[in-house]
Amino acid sequence: MFYKERTIIKLEGVTKVFNVKSQKVTAIEKLNLSIYDGEFLCIVGPSGCGKTTLLRILAGLEQQTSGRVIISPREPEKPLNSMVFQGDSLFPWMTVKQNVAYGLKMRGVAPKDYEKVVAHYINMMGLSKFENAYPHQLSGGMRQRVSVARAFANDPEILLLDEPFGALDEQNRILLQQELLKIWEGTFKTAVFITHSIDEALILGDRVLVMTAHPGRLKAEIKIDLPRPRDTLSMRANKRFVELYEQIWSYLKEEVIKAKSAV
Amino acid sequence: MNMTEEKLKIKIPREKEIKNVIVLESEENNQKRSVFGLDGIVFKICSLFSPLLILVLWELLSKLGILDIRLFSTPSLILKSMLPVVISGELFYNTFISIRRIVLGFLAGAIPGVIVGLSMGLFPLIRLVFQPIVSAVFPIPKLAIMPLILLVFGLGEVSKIFVIAMGVFFLVVINTMAGVLNIEQIYLDVAKNYGASRKDFYLTVALPGALPMIFAGFKVAMGTALLLIVAAELSAARAGIGYMIWRAYDMFDIERMFVALIMMSVLGYVFSFVIDWIERLAIPWKHN
Ligand SMILES: Nc1ncnc2c1ncn2[C@@H]1O[C@H](COP(=O)(O)OP(=O)(O)O)[C@@H](O)[C@H]1O
Ligand SMILES: [Mg+2]
Numbered sequence: 001m002f003y004k005e006r007t008i009i010k011l012e013g014v015t016k017v018f019n020v021k022s023q024k025v026t027a028i029e030k031l032n033l034s035i036y037d038g039e040f041l042c043i044v045g046p047s048g049c050g051k052t053t054l055l056r057i058l059a060g061l062e063q064q065t066s067g068r069v070i071i072s073p074r075e076p077e078k079p080l081n082s083m084v085f086q087g088d089s090l091f092p093w094m095t096v097k098q099n100v101a102y103g104l105k106m107r108g109v110a111p112k113d114y115e116k117v118v119a120h121y122i123n124m125m126g127l128s129k130f131e132n133a134y135p136h137q138l139s140g141g142m143r144q145r146v147s148v149a150r151a152f153a154n155d156p157e158i159l160l161l162d163e164p165f166g167a168l169d170e171q172n173r174i175l176l177q178q179e180l181l182k183i184w185e186g187t188f189k190t191a192v193f194i195t196h197s198i199d200e201a202l203i204l205g206d207r208v209l210v211m212t213a214h215p216g217r218l219k220a221e222i223k224i225d226l227p228r229p230r231d232t233l234s235m236r237a238n239k240r241f242v243e244l245y246e247q248i249w250s251y252l253k254e255e256v257i258k259a260k261s262a263v
Numbered sequence: 264m265n266m267t268e269e270k271l272k273i274k275i276p277r278e279k280e281i282k283n284v285i286v287l288e289s290e291e292n293n294q295k296r297s298v299f300g301l302d303g304i305v306f307k308i309c310s311l312f313s314p315l316l317i318l319v320l321w322e323l324l325s326k327l328g329i330l331d332i333r334l335f336s337t338p339s340l341i342l343k344s345m346l347p348v349v350i351s352g353e354l355f356y357n358t359f360i361s362i363r364r365i366v367l368g369f370l371a372g373a374i375p376g377v378i379v380g381l382s383m384g385l386f387p388l389i390r391l392v393f394q395p396i397v398s399a400v401f402p403i404p405k406l407a408i409m410p411l412i413l414l415v416f417g418l419g420e421v422s423k424i425f426v427i428a429m430g431v432f433f434l435v436v437i438n439t440m441a442g443v444l445n446i447e448q449i450y451l452d453v454a455k456n457y458g459a460s461r462k463d464f465y466l467t468v469a470l471p472g473a474l475p476m477i478f479a480g481f482k483v484a485m486g487t488a489l490l491l492i493v494a495a496e497l498s499a500a501r502a503g504i505g506y507m508i509w510r511a512y513d514m515f516d517i518e519r520m521f522v523a524l525i526m527m528s529v530l531g532y533v534f535s536f537v538i539d540w541i542e543r544l545a546i547p548w549k550h551n
Contacts, residue, residue: 061455085449
């Protein structure tokens with residue numbers, strides 16, 4: 001089997017029901033889904049459709065109510081997954097360096113062994129000057145860069161990214177997308193990336209999944225046959241890019257309207 | 264038609280004719296206004312002046328017989344009676360005794376307080392067991408158990424240290440527990456996702472996350488410790504600042520009493536300064 005063809009994560013009829021004050025909220029319902037080893041998978045869907053819930057189940061932070069999640073790692077000695085969380089998740093009491101080193105330190109790697117790795121990812125994110133700064137001294141864009149560096153430095157097999165650039169301004173988002181692609185390409189890591197931006201999904205992904213409005217199910221799957229390595233700026237003008245954009249939007253539009261009318 | 268005619272009548276002034284120019288000054292040029300800033304010299308003088316003014320007023324009112332000199336003395340008399348107490352070493356000896364009691368009592372209460380508070384915050388079972396005990400004992404004024412403590416521990420140092428420790432302990436427990444319980448969920452998720460063990464979680468998330476609340480608890484507890492030391496030294500003490508105050512009361516030596524009170528105020532200031540200083544070292548991420 002080839003790279004990006006072997007299934008690394010398989011979801012079979014996964015349902016998650018939250019009990020909120022004796023009311024049942026179905027976040028995702030009977031989700032069937034295969035994620036391939038080494039692919040960059042983007043998931044889009046209206047807000048509240050269960051994207052974060054899905055990612056938290058994959059991360060083991062939440063347990064599905066029913067259904068099965070089968071994960072078959074390629075390199076079982078590596079950490080299975082590392083998450084880049086939605087919103088601020090850096091420890092305020094740790095410096096940039098300490099935050100990036102967190103996963104490695106927790107795994108018992110000795111400082112002399114991880115220092116180089118940590119410095120490498122801090123450098124790739126352009127934060128060398130700030131390695132001893134605390135998060136409150138950084139801008140929002142810089143903090144997200146640290147979050148991404150923390151996940152990569154941990155060297156997991158699967159990266160889970162929950163709208164990591166959602167709160168950033170346009171300029172920072174473009175830069176971070178470029179930087180993310182740069183450090184992801186050549187790592188052979190599987191990435192599951194959640195976003196509300198079709199642009200972003202097309203720029204980054206090998207495949208885009210559209211989820212239905214609440215409760216979350218699979219609406220459509222679109223293969224992004226745009227060549228890599230990608231030039232995140234010029235590709236927007238590509239004819240294929242525009243076609244794919246319209247295709248995804250046509251699926252998403254229905255769900256966004258549904259989500260709106262449900263409120 | 265009329266409107267456009269009106270408009271056309273408006274004369275556009277030439278640059279030279281404009282008289283009303285508004286200039287937004289740079290920071291460098293606003294020295295004149297720094298009086299209104301908190302760092303203005305006027306404010307410094309004022310803050311130095313106000314206690315001085317009170318002292319002068321106090322002196323005057325006493326001299327004029329408006330304040331009863333037997334009860335309130337005067338600043339000059341207090342100063343005069345301060346000298347022999349300082350020279351004989353009596354003031355410093357008593358201060359030293361009190362400081363030792365406060366420090367030992369504070370540590371004896373705060374260290375177990377942090378440990379119990381962290382455990383209660385982290386482990387629901389421990390919280391379930393200890394919460395009712397804390398809730399029941401905390402509201403009892405520690406002064407009320409002073410007699411019991413004297414009966415149990417006798418008249419020595421231990422009883423004074425113990426009563427301070429009691430007062431400090433519960434405040435620190437409650438603040439530490441609240442500090443842990445208020446740590447944002449996202450940090451717990453990060454720790455779990457990145458594989459933190461129980462012990463790592465304790466040290467890398469629970470303790471640092473709760474530190475700001477723990478120090479808030481320390482500050483309140485220090486105030487309580489100062490209150491308790493005076494009360495503890497009322498009964499069965501042979502030295503200490505509190506003892507000095509009560510002795511002065513017995514002998515109706517108002518000046519001595521004020522000397523001791525001034526020392527109390529200095530102690531309070533020094534202790535809060537020390538705690539602030541440790542806090543800055545322990546929580547570098549809060550202060551730049
Ligand atoms: N811990 C929770 N408790 C109760 N309800 C939750 C919880 N987490 C998510 N939900 C609900 O599940 C649904 C999906 O939420 P989420 O996965 O955060 O959506 P998304 O990330 O797509 O915006 C929402 O209706 C939300 O209110
Ligand atoms: Mg979300």
